[in-house]
Amino acid sequence: MAATRRRWTLRRRLVAIVVVLVAVVAAAMGTISTLALRGSLLTQLDDRLAATHRRTVEGPVRQGGVDLPRGRSDDGREPADQPGPFRPGQDAGTVTAQVPRGADPTDLTPAQASHVADDGALVALDEAQTEQLLAVPTDGEARSITLPGLGRYRVMATTAPDGSTDVTGLPAASVTRTLASFVAVETVVAAFALLAAAAGGLVLVRRELRPLDRVVGTANRVTQLPLDRGEVVLAERVPAEDTDPDTEVGQVGAALNQLLGHVERALAARHESESQVRQFVADASHELRTPLASIRGYAELVRRGPDELPPGALQAMARVESESERMTALLEDMLLLARLDAGRPLGAEPVDLTGLAVDAVADAHAAGPDHHWHLDLPSQEAVVTGDEHRLRQVLANLLSNARLHTPPGTTVTVGVHRCGDQVVVQVADDGPGIPPTLRDSLFQRFTRGDASRNSATGSTGLGLAIAHAVVTAHGGTITVASDPGTTFTVTLPATAS
Ligand SMILES: Nc1ncnc2c1ncn2[C@@H]1O[C@H](COP(=O)(O)OP(=O)(O)OP(=O)(O)O)[C@@H](O)[C@H]1O
Ligand SMILES: [Mg+2]
Structure with a gap:
């Protein structure tokens, strides 16, 4: 049989639902805001790309209405190691390629295909990088490509009226970096939000379900x-x-x-x-x-x-x-x-069960001389508080059963013991035992065996019901063990001597 899976408590399920909902909302918000930020950063980059491309294509560079020769900045200084044209305003990392029609793309000068190094110098592009650039469609649209050794770039290419190809690229690393730090911040915030949702959910759900605990408490008290x-x-x-x-x-x-x-x-x-x-x-x-x-x-x-x-x-x-x-x-x-x-209410006088047992056995002996009657008496006192007349009746009922429902020659032993703060009275016989069909209902009213019903003993089936009711009213118990023989055990609270 498959092991039954333990179901989660309502409390745990509610907290889990809250946490999952917060996680889904945080993920959705994170994804949407990251995409929106990426779109906006790319638009900004593309705007800068378009401006840079325009300046590159329209050179020579003009500033303050004064034509500056290529490769000279506005303060007239020549940048160190500058192998080609220098265009003020171009950021480090900017890539340009101006390839005249029919030129061999594998044999371009730094002035024709270069990128601005971090120190502002123009560094010639290698063959693989140039190839990548020249593969960009010349439709003036911004595109993302990866330049070997330089990373991700946003590039734009156009064809000049003279047939030459102009390609400009700006590094996309800043976009990637900004997005990465944004995602990191968002992840940390989402993790804190989840922790707060779990802790807050636990406290709130517990508080909201507290009335249910009180309802359960009432139901539990009723069951007791x-x-x-x-x-x-x-x-x-x-x-x-x-x-x-x-x-x-x-x-x-x-x-x-x-x-x-x-x-x-x-x-x-x-x-x-x-x-x-x-x-x-x-x-x-x-x-x-x-x-x-x-x-x-x-x-x-x-x-x-x-x-x-x-x-x-x-x-x-x-x-x-x-x-x-x-x-x-x-x-x-x-x-x-x-x-x-x-x-x-029954009588509540001190009753010595030893004396009662002696009397009951004497009476039983007189009524049933064909049975063997034995007494097993305690060394200690066996006094209980109760109704002497009724307790005498309990013993008489048990002994009359042992006499009437067993054949002659049966041995009946009446024992009285002190067991802690209880007095135990046992009536045991080695007769045929209680019929199995009677055992469950033995102490109920009018329960009697068929043999008793047919006999002329005047059996009514009330004897054990009375014994049970009297013993229970005294705060005691009566039990039976049968097969072989029959033993009735009556336990009553002893009176402190
Ligand atoms: N010691 C015993 N040995 C065998 N059967 C017994 C013994 N004690 C009781 N029984 C069975 O339990 C039945 C119920 O006993 P209970 O004393 O309640 O009624 P009863 O003896 O039949 O009638 P009465 O009301 O006269 O006592 C009896 O009819 C008998 O069949
Ligand atoms: Mg009886």
């Missing part, structure tokens, strides 16, 4: 609330300043608040109906106890009465009596569960 039972108080809400419907995050906050309000009302309604059902069960169980007691009493009265009854009627009366006793026990269990569900 115990909503599964009892009366639920769902007071958590997104703060009012984060529920502005004009902002996206505010809409999320407002929607979450609406959802929480809806859930709170639904939970309150559920709690209300559960309370009603519980109250009904409690009331019904309570109300049925009195008529049941009467039925049992009258049945006993008839059975023990002085009147001679036919054997069938006697047996029927005994059945009425035993069934009403069973029903009374069932009602008591239902009433107890309804009260525990309603959170009725």
